[in-house]
Amino acid sequence: MEGQLSSLVITKEDMDTIDELFSQYLVDSQAKDIILLNKSGELLAKSGTVTRESAVAVSALAAGVFSATNELAKLLGEHEFTLTFHQGKETNIHISLVDPLILLAVIFDNKAPIGAIRFWAKKISASIRPVLQKMAAVPHQEPSEEFRKGLQDEIDNLF
């Protein structure tokens, strides 16, 4: 059985903290892009030159790759593989588990040695983890009945 959260809530304060950390690491690590996503493939945060549209697609695919890799792990008797790495001619992508539900994708150009990529991915994960723990610790507040009803009433206008 695999437990799951019903929803993930990100406050503006959490997002500002993540953005600040990512901007700093982008300079320090010389990564091209840093993308934070959840295991269901949703983009949580991004930093770098990647457009939002591309980051959304990268998140869906990275989570898919990670999920498929974990089915592979189970077939091999492992509980989980905690990272995957793809190397190209110009670009490399390192996808790793930050906490049970969150993944970090770091994109580097081909100048970065693999040791450096792993080092920075670990360092960024360690910095971001307390923010994620804080987010998970906030009790989930149910939206008011009025808000929910308002959403329902307005759905028709969206189509």
Added chain:
Amino acid sequence: MSLIDFSKSEITFKIVYYGPAMSGKTTNLGWIYRMIPDKVKGQFTSIATETERTLFFDFLPVELGSVKGFKIRLSLYTVPGQELYKLTRKSVLKSVDGIVFVADSSGARRDDNINNLADMTRNLEEYELPDTPVVYQLNKRDLPDVMPVDQLMDELDLGGKPVFLGIASSGVSVMDCLKGITREVVSKI
């Protein structure tokens, strides 16, 4: 797992189109892609084999507009229907918020519909998501050998559930299904 981002005032839901092979899941997404204006849709990502059968999944992000000051975004996925890709189907279903089950109305596909629906139910139970909202599209109603609606509903035990009769290739009920499942997932937030 719906994602509520207060920093951007956005709510994102994950909706998966499930169903047996060749029942029209990718056709549904293709129609939605054509119907939705460019500025509110993202890249349509499809991982297909050389014969254009879905290998991993199709993915289409859509922005519906704002309600109550929140932008509603949908991440639409399909699963590969072929029996071979059982584990891939399960992995795409992870953290799903709502499902459109696309059944093939052809009499010849009766067992495929039943088996695929059972496979979906089993996967949802394993993920501890048995109450995930599902709407059902009985697709390909234009085929010459369609099963009568009552019989198909009976075989799939769909009494009292939201059911749409569809011809996805010409868009019949495609947007109604999307609207139906959006209403269901929003009510669960």
